[in-house]
Amino acid sequence: GQQVMQIPQYQHVQEGEDFTTYCNSSTTLSNIQWYKQRPGGHPVFLIQLVKSGEVKKQKRLTFQFGEAKKNSSLHITATQTTDVGTYFCAGRDSNYQLIWGAGTKLIIKP
Amino acid sequence: ETGVTQTPRHLVMGMTNKKSLKCEQHLGHNAMYWYKQSAKKPLELMFVYSLEERVENNSVPSRFSPECPNSSHLFLHLHTLQPEDSALYLCASSQDRSGGRNEQFFGPGTRLTVL
Numbered sequence: 001g002q003q004v005m006q007i008p009q010y011q012h013v014q015e016g017e018d019f020t021t022y023c024n025s026s027t028t029l030s031n032i033q034w035y036k037q038r039p040g041g042h043p044v045f046l047i048q049l050v051k052s053g054e055v056k057k058q059k060r061l062t063f064q065f066g067e068a069k070k071n072s073s074l075h076i077t078a079t080q081t082t083d084v085g086t087y088f089c090a091g092r093d094s095n096y097q098l099i100w101g102a103g104t105k106l107i108i109k110p
Numbered sequence: 111e112t113g114v115t116q117t118p119r120h121l122v123m124g125m126t127n128k129k130s131l132k133c134e135q136h137l138g139h140n141a142m143y144w145y146k147q148s149a150k151k152p153l154e155l156m157f158v159y160s161l162e163e164r165v166e167n168n169s170v171p172s173r174f175s176p177e178c179p180n181s182s183h184l185f186l187h188l189h190t191l192q193p194e195d196s197a198l199y200l201c202a203s204s205q206d207r208s209g210g211r212n213e214q215f216f217g218p219g220t221r222l223t224v225l
Binding site for chain 1: 153200217
């Protein structure tokens with residue numbers, strides 16, 4: 001079946017370093033959404049990308065949607081402790097199903 | 111955030127018990143979802159309701175039985191569960207199932223432990 005692969009599973013960074021997570025779909029997506037789940041919390045919507053090659057920014061977060069609408073990335077510049085959590089991508093296929101990635105857990109090294 | 115509420119927040123049950131999880135959304139949305147979240151696994155979509163009709167059932171065992179009496183309420187009835195069913199059960203809603211922005215709003219979840 002359709003899959004959205006998300007890597008890496010975990011990323012350990014020092015506070016102030018950058019963080020990136022990548023999602024790749026086996027098929028073309030109509031759009032892709034990104035969510036953040038804080039430890040002990042529930043997923044919270046961050047953004048949706050719809051257009052081929054789209055780039056959107058939210059403060060230190062940069063979201064990209066690939067030209068072929070099969071891949072996406074989330075980049076955080078100069079991580080802070082408030083960024084800790086698991087970041088999920090979710091791609092919408094042609095049948096309106098939302099296919100979730102496994103998530104990337106961002107861990108800030110003490 | 112009180113847009114989507116879930117009760118109970120924690121539940122411990124034996125394999126022979128019957129229990130129900132409740133979800134309520136106060137956002138006027140037309141679509142509601144049940145997800146299972148286990149450690150080290152992606153979010154697993156269990157059921158989707160759109161305008162109170164079940165539109166997706168992703169091969170979920172019959173020991174899980176959903177009910178959507180109206181567009182604001184969603185239940186998950188549990189019967190003779192297995193220990194591997196222990197997980198966080200998340201409810202979500204969205205304006206519609208398809209089209210538009212359609213981000214999903216999640217409740218806080220019910221942490222279920224099956225003994």
